Amino acid sequence: METVHTGERLARLRELMKQNKVDIYIVPSEDSHQSEYIAPTDARREFISGFSGSAGTAVVGLEKAALATDGRYFNQAGKQLDDNWTLLKQGLQDVPSWQEWAADQSEGGKVVGVDPTVITAPDARKLAEKIKKKGGADLKAVKDNLVDAVWGKDKPARPNEKVKVLSVDFAGKEFKTKLEDLRKDLDKRKNAGFVISMLDEVAWLFNLRGNDIPYNPVFFSYAVVTPTTATLYVDDSKLSAEVKSHLEDAVSIRPYGAIFEDIEAMSSSSAEGQEQDSSTAKKLKYLISTKASWALSKSLGGEDKVEEARSPIGDAKAIKNETELKGMRQCHIRDGAALSEYFAWLEDQLIAQSAKLDEVEAADKLEAIRSRHAHFVGLSFDTISSTGANAAVIHYKPERGNCATIDPKKIYLCDSGAQYLDGTTDTTRTLHFGDPTEIERKAYTLVLKGNIALEMAKFPKGTSGFALDTLARQFLWAEGLDYRHGTGHGVGSYLNVHEGPIGIGTRIQYSEVSLSVGNVISDEPGYYEDDNFGIRIENIIMVKEVKTNHKFGDKPYLGFEHATMVPMCRKLIDATLMTASEKEWLNKYHEEVLENTKGFFEKDERTMSWLKRECEAY
C-alpha cells in the first residue's frame, strides 16, 4: 500500500475553492445515493486524498487538510496519506469528528462548502449547526463538484450497464405487491409519496438488478411512488425490452437526470394545493429517507416541506421472505463448499506442494471455484486474502502483482463473499497451516466464543443489535481485548452485502431498530494486533422465532439460525477455554457443515478429507 502524492491536486482544488469563495471543502466518500460502495466515477474522496478505504471523509482547508476514517482503516490510511493530510482516527478519545474538525477550521466567519448531492440533508443540517456554533459563516451548497473539476478528463465515465429482471422465483414477491405494500404504508403515514434515493431500494422494489457498481447489483436510478403513480428515473439505454415488459404500464420511465426538475415541479404543485386546503397540509408532504441527499431535500422545497424518516423500503427489505431465506440457506451451502474446496487446495499448495502463492493468486483461485457453482453472478466485495500482519488491516485489499506471498507459518485471514441469484454471501475464516502461537490460539478462541455466544443468544422481540453486541465482545473484554469494528451488518438478498437499517454494534442507530424474524445479519467478532496478525470469524445468521421453556410477557422470543457452512479452524481452537455448551454448539455446527456440503466432494478426495478432519467432534 503506497503513499499517494496529493500536493498538486490539493493546490488545484484550493484554487477552485477560492474562486467559489469557500474556505473549507468537504469531500465525503458517498455518491449521490449514499452508496457505501461506489462506481469509480464517484471516488472523489479517494482521488483527492489518496486513501482508498471504503469509509472516510476528506476535509480540505486552504492550508490544512484532514482525512477521517474509522478503526477498520487506521492502519491503511496511515500508509496511504501523504504529509498534506492529518489522519482523524474516529472513535478514539480526544480525536475530533470530521464535523468538529471542519467547524473548528471555520471559526472567524469562514465558509464551508460541499456538493449537496453527496451529503444527506440531516448531515448537512447538523454540520451547519456545528459551523455556526463555532463562529463559522455557513455551510454552502456548491453546485458543481470541485473535485470533479480538478479530476477533469481523467475522471472515469459514469457506467451504463444493462438492467436485468430478477425472477419472482428468487425475489419471492411480485414488485406490484411490494408497490401495494408501500402505498399502504404511505397512506398510514399520510405522505403524498416517497422519493426513493438509495440504489438498492429501487432495485429491490422493482425486482430489478444492475451492474453499475462493482459487487453491488444495482443501477443508477431514483424512483418516486405516489398513491397512483410509480416513476423510475433511469436512462432508457439501460433498459431491455424484457425490463420494459416487466414494468408494463405500472411504472413510468423518466431519464436519471430528470429527477431534480421533476420533484421541484411536483413540490411546487403540491404547495399550491396546500394553500387551497390547509387541513390536508400534512398529506401533501413527500417522504424522503434520512439518507436522501441535501440536494433532493432542497429540490422538494427544503426541510419544512418534506418528511424525513428511516426508509420504509429499507425496513421492508431487511425482513426477508421465505423464498429469500431459502435462497440464503442454499447459496451459503454452495458458497461454503467453494470455501472448503479452496482452503483444502490452499493447504495442499502451501504445505504438501510448498508452492509460493501470493494473496491475489490465492483469491483468484477462490473466485474460480465459486464461479463454477450454480446461480453465481460475481463477488459481493473485494476478497480480503491476507497473510500475517496484513490480516491486521481490517479491510485489507491485496494489490495484484504487489502483495505478499502467503506465509504458511502465519495466520491467513480470508473474508470473501459472492452474489448468487438466490442470495448474497459473506464469510470470514481465519486459518493457520502451521503452528500458531499461544496468543493466536487464545485470541482465536475468545473470538470464537463471542461468535458462538451471539448466535446462541435468545432475546425477546424488541431487542436491538446494539443490546446484543456486548455478548460477542464479553470474552475478549475480560482479557482486556477488543476490536474496532461492528459485530454485524445486515446482508441483502442478491443485493448489497452491507445493508441497513439493522446492525449489531455500538453505533447508536443500531439501538433504534429491533431485530425481527427474517433479518439476515453477519456475526463477525475479531481481534487484531497491528503489524502482527488479525483474526475474524464471520457467519451469516438469520433471525427466527425460538422455543423457550417459558414465555414471559407473551412476547415472541427470537434467536438465530446460521446460514454459513464452513468449518472453524481446528489448529486455532484452544478447546480448554471453551465451555461444554460451546463445544456442543461447535460439534453440532461441524456436523451440519459436513452433512450439507459433503455431496460436492464425492470425487474430490482432497477437500473431503480436509473437511472431515476440520469437522471432527471435540
Next chain:
Amino acid sequence: METVHTGERLARLRELMKQNKVDIYIVPSEDSHQSEYIAPTDARREFISGFSGSAGTAVVGLEKAALATDGRYFNQAGKQLDDNWTLLKQGLQDVPSWQEWAADQSEGGKVVGVDPTVITAPDARKLAEKIKKKGGADLKAVKDNLVDAVWGKDKPARPNEKVKVLSVDFAGKEFKTKLEDLRKDLDKRKNAGFVISMLDEVAWLFNLRGNDIPYNPVFFSYAVVTPTTATLYVDDSKLSAEVKSHLEDAVSIRPYGAIFEDIEAMSSSSAEGQEQDSSTAKKLKYLISTKASWALSKSLGGEDKVEEARSPIGDAKAIKNETELKGMRQCHIRDGAALSEYFAWLEDQLIAQSAKLDEVEAADKLEAIRSRHAHFVGLSFDTISSTGANAAVIHYKPERGNCATIDPKKIYLCDSGAQYLDGTTDTTRTLHFGDPTEIERKAYTLVLKGNIALEMAKFPKGTSGFALDTLARQFLWAEGLDYRHGTGHGVGSYLNVHEGPIGIGTRIQYSEVSLSVGNVISDEPGYYEDDNFGIRIENIIMVKEVKTNHKFGDKPYLGFEHATMVPMCRKLIDATLMTASEKEWLNKYHEEVLENTKGFFEKDERTMSWLKRECEAY
C-alpha cells in the same frame, strides 16, 4: 390497594379546562424540578388519577382520560384506577405513548394544555410537534395549575424544612472548589452561566442538605452560577446562621419564588449586550439542563436564547470522589449488618416464634434496627416489604394497617435503603423461610446469575450501561423470561437514591453516557410472576479500573466493586444451575460479607448464626 373514585375531581377539572379553552390537559408526576420523588403538595397526578406510583402521566380530555405508566406499575395502576381511566401500559407493543395518546385526542384542531413548570422544555417541544402532526391546534402553557385549583384548600402546603450544611468530611470536596470546577466547565462551553433547576444538583453543589421531600435530602431551590456570581434561590426562613456562614460571601441568597423574574431580567440584559456585539452572541447564552422546565426556558427567552445540555453538575455528581466512595463502602457495611440482623430476626419470628407479622410491622422493625447505626438520617425510599404475590408488584408499598401478613411459606421480597451522612443505600434481597417451589428456585438462580454476570463484567472505558444491560438478562432470556424494569440506576451520595445520568437498562439515554471510574450504580435484575411471586436481587456496585491480562487500544478497562454486604438466600439458590466461576464469586462474596459485618454481632447469637449459615461456602 384500593380503587380511587375520581369522577368528581375530573368533572371539576374539565370545567376549568373549558374556562381555559383547553381540550386536553396533561398532568405529569414531576414537580417544578423534575424530581422523581415529590413533596405531597406536588402530587397532582396522584390526586387527579388516584394512581400513587412514582412514575406516570395523566392525560385528561373532556370525555376520556388516560394514565400512562411503565412495567413496574401495571399491576398497581390496574388496581387503583377507576372506570374513568384508560391505563396505557408503556413499553408494550401497540400501546401508544401518552404523548401519542394526547396527540391523537387533539386531532381536529384541539388545544392541549400543561403547566409549563412541570414539563421540561424538550418534552414540551416534542409534544407540541406530535400535536401539530396529528392536526391538533397547539400545546398551550397554562399559567395556573388547574389540578391545584381543583385540589383547593385540601392541597398540602409546600414544606419549609431547615437546610443543613454537609461537612466536607462527608462531601469530600469544598463547595467553592465545586463552583470553580463548574465555572471552568462553563468557560469551556462558552456559556454565560448555568441556571440550575434540579434540587439534588443544588444540594450537591453547595454541600447543603434539606428535608423538603420525603427520603430525598433536598430543599426547594434554584441556583444561578455565572463566571462571577453564584445565587441560591431559597426562602430565607429555611437558612440557619450556620448555613449563611458556610455560604459566606461566595453565594447571594434570593427568595425561591424570585427565580423567574430574575432570569427574565438577566436574559433581556444579555439580549441587549448581544445586539451590541454579534460576534460574542454565543457567549451570552445561558445553559439550562435538558431537565429544566419549559417555564424556565421561556423566562430565559425560549429555545433560541438558551443552550440545553445534559447538566454538567449531574455528570460531576455521578463521579464520586474518594471520600464519597469510602463513605459508600462504610455505610453499606452498617446497612448490611442492619439487614442481616433484620432477616435473622424475621426468620426467628416467623418460624421459631410462629409470630403473625404484617409487611409494615416487619418494615418498622427494619427501620428501628437501621436507626441505631452511626450516621443514620432516615430511609432513602419507602421500604418495599412484600410477601407472596405482593412481591410481584415491582414498586409495592404496603399500607399501614391494611397490608398482608407475611406468609413464611411464600417468597418475601425486601427492597429498602437508608440515608446516612456518609452515603445512600439501596438493597434488595428475596428470601424464603420454607420450601420454595422449583420455578422460584430456578428464577432466583437465573436472576442471581445475571446479577453476578453484570458485576463480573470487564469492559473498555467508553462502554455505556445500555451495552451492559443484556449481561444481566441473558440467562432469563434463554428461558423465555425477562423483567420489565431497568437493571441499574445511579445512586447519590447522601442524596437521591435514583440519580442520573448513568443507568443500566434499555432506555436509550443510558447509551449516551459511558460508565466512569467513581460511578455508583445498582445491579438489580428480577423476575415477576403476576399474582404469584416476585424476585429481585440488588447490590450497589461502584465502577473501578480493573487489571486485565492484555490492554488493547491503550484504553483503561473498567469493572465493578460491590458495596452491598448482605448474603444471598441459600434456600433459593439452585447451585446446579451455576458455573464454577459463579460459585467462586458467590463464595468470595459471602466471605467478605461475613468478614465485614460479623463484628456487629459478637453479642447477637441469632444474627451471627444466621449469617454464618447463609454465608457458608458452596
